Amino acid sequence: MNQAPLAVRASGLVKRYGDVLAVDGLDLDIPAGQFFGLLGPNGSGKTSTLHMLATLIRPSGGSARVAGHDVVKDALKVRAAIGLVFQESALDRTLSVAENLRFAGLLYNLTSKIIEERSAELLELFDLADRRNWAVGSLSGGMRRALDIVRGVIHHPRILFLDEPTIGLDLPRRRKIWRFIEKLRARTGMTVLLTTHYLEEADSCDRVAFIKSGRLVKSGSPRELVESLGRYIVEIESPDVSALARRLGSGFGDCIKDEDVAHFRYAGEDVTRVAQLQGELGAQVSALRWRRPNLNDVFLWVAEGKL
């Protein structure tokens, strides 16, 4: 084994809706076993990309192979190899937890016995073992989301697509869902491709890619990306942000203006230089702080097209 095979390989993928270009020549390589995050603002083309890879919509151009199969010519083989958890629930609220899993398992041509075994194992893993016979309609939102993921992996897919898996959940429940996904990955080693706009959640990804207007603009490991921003983000609040930006532009480079706060990147390790700014700028500064950058900053700089 010299090189891990690619779980997803897209080249020049295009999706057009009338005049709108939702996905604009996207290239994407995801090695098998990777935990990959596709990040971007709403309407940036994340979901369209995911649905093309999952064979649910047809690319307008370009090509993609998932688990080694072409998404257009071998759609059924692709669908057999992947699990897909949509933003909204796919469960039947009138059936019980076990009945939903049975339905899902039979759709993947699994035998009753295998469905039983896997349901028991997965429900245990997702803390739902004691809810087996509950009607799905009576589960909490977090439990339903967990069950939707169990439903998506009952056939042991090699690649799992998660479209905003924690959307609409509160923080403790979001954390719980992430722990479940971590456990699942640890146990099965499956490739996971997720989209999210809660960027702090993407920190645990092996690799993330930022997508903007249907194009991949930046990708790398979360750490690399954060480090590429610099060592510090300096936020200066000022009554005249534009004047401030002009004055500091030569020394600190481009900034991002957010209302009356300007964000500068600072690559140096020595923050005394930053601390001195307060005195130098005088009345131009209402507040000044510096902190370590995070993925949210990467997102902002990418969105502004300045990274």
Added chain:
Amino acid sequence: MTVQWRPVYAVLEREVVRMFRQRTRLISAMVRPLIWLFVIGAGFGAVLGQASGVSYQQFLIPGVLGLTMLFGAMLAALTMVYDKESGVMRMLIVAPFAHYWIVIAKMLAAALAAVLQALLLLILLAVLGTLGAETRFGLLALGLIATSLACAGIGMLVAAFTRTLDNFAAIMNFVIFPVFFLSGSLYPVNRLPAILKAVSLANPYTYGVDLLKHATLGVLPSGMGADFRVWVDLAVLAGFTLAALLIASWRFSQESAYEPMIHILTGKHGGG
């Protein structure tokens, strides 16, 4: 075309589980025909008297069997729309089989639901002593299967062209009632005025009821029995069922291949 029996079975099983779980749906499916039979049938029967060897109540039996199947298949076929609205369709469209299998499975499930309800009704009628001893059971079984499939076909056609269940009342008024009233269920087709007769002859459901008349009434010299030959009934029902399946599959694959459906299911309308 690989046959996918387990997925088809999954759809059938879910339909049956849901049918028995929705008690009111099942009870009203039993009460509806009994009202026709014992209220309307008895009332008109008293007015009309014994029209040439068969009471009006007996004449109605094939009609109410058909009615039970029409409603049963219709409601089951409309779960196609319910599944789109509730999102369960997501499970079906990501599963690894061609999307026309969803239509085939749903149609078989609707037919199965219809047959099960008709069988329940037959048991009730037998217990009540309303089912005549001259019933031909082989023909009855054939009639139930062929009619339930045709009713499922009507249901799938309606489901394929319906976006939401909000207009169920419209479906009742513009599909179920006309199909039932213009079918020979309540009166012999051969005695209808020309226009109504023409409409009834164009209604595939008429031939299902006729097949059931063969099974329970036979051909009567008075004209109160079956109107057509058995093979004519079977040919029309089979032809219609196949055409309905093809049209519904075509329509559904249009929806899934050309994306409006995925946008309904994901709440998106392009761009995202």
